[in-house]
């Protein structure tokens with residue numbers, strides 16, 4: 001009996017979906033709900049159920065009848081509302097398209113960078129976007145009066161809390177909890193109090209890299225970053241290292257590649273120089289090792305950092321950084 005109830009319930013549920021006209025609805029009613037319909041027949045066989053079972057089965061049957069009646073009544077209402085039975089469906093209506101998602105251009109660039117460094121043995125680490133002065137500046141050997149600490153550049157939340165201005169504080173956080181050898185990249189968001197326009201935004205992404213061990217040299221830095229550049233930008237691209245200054249590395253360098261917009265002849269993008277700066281790097285300053293309690297006599301290391309938006313702008317020929325953050329599908333669906 002229970003199985004019969006289930007079966008009729010299943011049939012009614014399936015058949016009501018096929019009903020699209022008043023005639024069809026009437027056939028449904030006759031099959032299930034009429035005086036000799038399937039539900040009534042089940043009530044008839046209630047006689048054969050053992051007395052002890054009768055209350056339970058009777059209740060189930062009443063529920064079945066209400067359920068099937070409900071299906072019928074709802075469909076009747078739908079048919080009246082849509083006027084079905086009077087009008088055939090409009091076959092000329094355009095179909096409904098489904099939009100396929102795509103990966104954000106920044107995610108694509110980041111995934112590619114991660115893949116290359118992971119293949120070279122780097123692990124991935126991250127740290128907080130709200131930092132304290134010590135991790136963002138002090139431990140990285142920024143002198144107390146360094147201009148980067150100025151309100152002009154840094155979003156301070158209170159006297160000590162700030163939005164990190166670069167991913168370098170994650171270097172400190174990794175070294176605070178691990179001993180060498182270290183080989184990590186640290187992707188993440190960074191914030192700078194800059195005017196928002198086509199070229200700059202108050203938030204962007206960086207990937208930091210850190211390698212610390214005994215006997216790490218500037219040649220290791222060069223070998224690793226050149227391997228990365230060749231893999232990422234192509235094997236025949238020209239690059240150059242130029243000395244620069246960061247408080248947390250010594251010596252420090254910026255890496256430039258030939259401008260691929262103009263092939264090095266000079267254009268608006270490379271400001272007529274023929275070169276694009278893509279990366280800052282250097283040997284970890286012993287003062288940084290001292291902040292995290294590493295023996296600077298024993299260990300050496302290199303670090304690097306690059307901006308993701310800049311790379312994505314150049315790679316996809318995008319001329320406005322704000323497009324990355326507006327979530328306009330007309331832009332995003334192109335990737």
Ligand code: PHE
Pocket residue numbers: 165166167168208209246249280281282303304305306
């Ligand atoms: N943190 C530097 C910046 O934001 C980049 C950098 C990282 C340079 C690591 C050297 C070493 O510009």
